[in-house]
C-alpha cells in the first residue's frame with residue numbers, strides 16, 4: 001500500500017498543481033478527490049503554461065493515469081473543454097478515468113450560486129461562481145444527479161425534470177428569476193454523455209487494484225486546509241473537504257493506504273474571497289507580493305489578498321492532515337525583502353494564542369505576533385539544492401520546520417517544473 005497525498009496547507013493556490021506534476025514523475029495514478037472547477041492548478045513546462053481545473057495535474061506525465069474520484073463535482077462542459085484543450089496542445093488525456101459516483105454540476109447550480117451570493121450582501125463568501133456550493137448541497141440533501149445516472153437516458157431525464165421543478169420554485173419565488181426549461185438541459189447533458197461515458201468506471205476499485213499490485217498512487221487535493229468545510233474558517237470556506245480525511249473519502253481508499261502526506265504552503269500567504277486573514281498586508285509589502293508573485297486567481301483572475309506566513313495556521317494544517325512533510329513554494333518571491341516576517345502566535349484581548357482559536361470569529365481581532373527574519377538579496381531562481389540557498393533563506397526554511405514540527409522536503413524557487421531545490 002503506498003499512496004501519497006498532496007494537500008493544500010493554507011487557503012488554496014499554494015502551488016499544488018506544480019507539486020503534483022513534479023511528484024507524478026514517480027507514480028502510476030494521480031487522483032483528484034474533491035472540489036470541482038473552482039480549482040485552478042497551474043503547471044508550467046518549458047514555455048508552456050497549463051491551467052487545469054478538473055483533470056488531475058498528473059496528466060502532464062505521459063505514463064500517469066489521471067483519475068477523477070467520487071468526491072469531485074463535475075461540470076461536464078468544462079471537463080470536456082479541458083480535454084479538448086489538452087488534445088489541441090499535444091497532451092494526451094485519453095487515459096482519464098472518472099468515478100460514476102461523482103456528482104454533476106447542473107446549470108441551476110451556477111444560477112443558485114450567483115443568487116445566493118447576491119442575497120448575502122456584505123456577508124458574501126466571494127465564491128468562484130461555478131455552482132460548487134449548490135452542487136454539494138444537493139449531494140448531501142440526496143437530491144444530486146450523478147455521472148452514472150447518464151447511462152440510463154430516461155432515468156436521467158426524469159431526474160433532471162424533478163430537480164428543475166424543485167429549483168424553479170426557488171429561482172422564481174425566492175430569487176425572482178425566470179424558470180428553467182428542463183428539456184434543453186437534458187439534451188445538452190446527454191450530448192456530453194456520449195463523450196464522457198466511455199471514461200466512467202468504478203475508480204475506487206481501480207485504485208484498490210493498483211495499490212494491491214504495488215503501483216504508486218498520488219492523491220491531489222484542491223483548495224486548502226483553511227477552506228475545508230469542517231476545519232476551515234467557516235462560513236468563508238468551500239463546500240468540500242480538501243483535508244486528508246477528505247482524500248480518503250473522495251478517492252475511496254481507507255486512511256491506512258495513505259502513508260505520505262505532503263502539505264503544500266507558500267513561503268508567504270494568500271487568500272481569494274472573503275474571510276478572516278490575520279497576517280494580511282495592506283502596504284507596499286503586500287503589493288510587492290502580488291506583483292512579484294503574480295497573485296491573481298487562475299480561475300477568476302481576482303487579485304489575491306497577500307500577507308506574511310502564518311505559522312499558527314500551518315501548525316494547524318499539520319495537525320488536521322497529519323502532515324509528514326512540507327513543500328514550500330514561491331520562496332523566490334521573497335528575495336529582496338529587507339525583512340521577512342512570520343506569525344508565531346496571535347494576541348487577542350490581552351492574551352497570547354499559539355493555536356488557532358476554537359471560535360473562528362475571534363480571528364478578525366487577532367493581532368499577529370511576528371518573528372522577524374533577515375532577508376536575502378540574491379536571485380535564487382537558479383538554485384536546485386537546499387545547500388545552495390543563501391544563508392538567510394535557509395534559516396527561514398529551517399525555522400518553519402522547527403515551528404511546524406515536520407521536515408521541509410522541497411522548496412520551489414520559480415514556477416517552472418525544474419525550479420525546485422531538493423532537501
Ligand code: GDP
Nearest residue numbers: 013014015016017040041042330412413414415
Ligand atoms: P494551486 O491551485 O495550488 O495549484 O496553485 P495555483 O496554480 O493556483 O497558483 C500558484 C501560482 O504560483 C501559479 O501561477 C504557479 O505557476 C506559481 N508558482 C508555483 N510555484 C512557484 C514558485 O516556486 N515560484 C514562483 N514565482 N511561482 C510559483
Ligand code: IMO
Nearest residue numbers: 012013038039040126127128222223238272273
Ligand atoms: P485551488 O485548488 C483558492 C475560495 C473562493 C471562495 C471560497 C468558496 O486552485 O487552490 P467556492 O466557489 O468553492 O464555493 O468558493 O473558496 N476558493 C479557492 N481559493 N484556491 C482555490 O482552489 C479555491 N477554490 C475555492 O475564492 O473564497
Ligand code: MG
Nearest residue numbers: 013040041298
Ligand atoms: Mg489555484
